[in-house]
Amino acid sequence: MAYIIPLDQPLSETQAKLIAQVGSMKNLTDLSFFKKFKFKKEDEMSMFDYLLKVLRSMGIDPQILVAAFLNEFFRTEKMVALILNASAQLCTAAKKNLDTNSTFVMPTGDLDEAQKKELTKINYDFLNSGIIKSSLVTIVEAFRIKMIQEMMVLIFGKPKSSAAAYGNEGLVRDENRLNELMDEAVCGGDAIFSVSSPMNNNYGELEYNRIQKLEQIKNGNLTFQITCQGVKISLPDNPMYLFSTAPPGFQGGVPVSPQEAMTNVFNYVGGQIQKGTSGTNSQSNAITGSKSFAQKFLETLISSITCLLMPLFNGIPGGAQGMGPEATLLLEEGLLNYLFPGSVTTDPFTGKRVGEFVPFTSCEITQGLNKANMTTAQKKKVCLATILCNLTLNIAIGFILAYVIEEVKKMIKNFIAQRAQAKTLRKKTKIKNKLQFSTIGKQQKKVSRSTRQVAMMKVVMPVLKSSENVISVPTFNNT
Secondary structure: OOOOOOOOOOOOHHHHHHHHHHHHHHHHHOOHHHHHHOOOHHHOOOHHHHHHHHHHHOOOOHHHHHHHHHHHHOOHHHHHHHHHHHHHHHHHHOOOOOOOOOOOOOOOOOOOHHHHHHHHHHHHHHHHHOHHHHHHHHHHHHHHHHHHHHHHHHHHOOOOOHHHHEOOOOOEOOHHHHHHHHHHHHHOHHHOOOOOOOOOOOHHHHHHHHHHHHHHHHHOOOOEEEOOOOEEEOOOOOHHHHHEOOOOOOOOOOEOOHHHHHHHHHHHHHHHHHHHOOOOOHHHHHHHHHHHHHHHHHHHHHHOHHHHHHHHHHOOOOOOOOOOHHHHHHHHHOHHHHHOOOOEEEOOOOOOEEEOOOOOOHHHHHHHOOOOOOOHHHHHHHHHHHHHHHHHHHHHHHHHHHHHHHHHHHHHHHHHHHHHHHHHHHHHHHHHHHHHHHHHHHHHHHHHHHHHHHHHHHHHHHHHHHHHHOOOOOOOOOO
């Protein structure tokens, strides 16, 4: 599903074409003889769910692709490209040209689609070629593993031990960041952005669930449940061992890569499921549960990507260490201050970073926004969130769709090859039969001729034999 807050965000050519096609399909279904094909709201399916269904129908386990995408997403170059693309689109939405040497002429009115596309490319190329990219590479390289650690809080809640929750040996850097993540876990997620079909929950049910979830998060009792197995899983007492080479119960060790960290987390979940199940299928249950957790991990990444990346955009004053002067300045000031100088400051009372393009928190969106009647100032504060969520979702769908297309191409190639092979075989058989029939025909002619000759001989021979045996006796007249 798309981000629920509407924005003046440019559509790509593919998206515009798809919307036009869907519009045409909707017009068709409005005809009287198509009434029986209309779907109820609860029966509608998102693009993400539809792709998973297609994969399963092709005999492909979608969870394998989900894990592959996560490994690909947390590569430094992929994350840097995502951040630069989002920054370029944000500048385009604000009608800002970062490259003053370009020949682009900014119109006085709104940008049309071609102008939006051109300006976004100019902004992206400028960011991608300058010092901003090299600084981002340094920052993201160290930031990736922290994102995964923070996702553990979004999924499982606060660790039971404060030392494991925040600080030098904790999942997050400080208590303020922990509170931000707990608010996101309560207010964000499916309430703001959903990759799957929406659930029919009324507002009262949502508020009750949020209150219950908040209590669990604060007490460190939030559990991730594998629904099909009935197994509840919570974080270990010291979850930091999942992100280093140190064995469970020990501190220190060397930090592992994001891919190794995700593997450790998935293995931990699989092991907990195996312990919680019994019987001969415990190993298969562990595998199934671990793969289900991979999908949960992906959905959390997409729905909370704004919260996870906000430290890069808003800045962390005094939070950079040993990254070089350019990267240190960028991380402390934030990317938004680079794009819009002086737009982000620190509130002296709350200590939070504020500014016209600093996104609303999930709680602010769900409690204080009317999406049908937003002001210009409100649109600015949800613009970056919308861009980040949609970009991440598009990358995920694009990754899965590329695999589906590749598999379909293989199926088509195999089908064409099989048809060509069958055609060659038929042609070969036809030629063989033709030669065979030609040879048989000549032989049959000879046999037929011989048969006719034998038949004629059978008729002639008796006549010849009778003429040879008869002696002609002359007769004399005795008279």
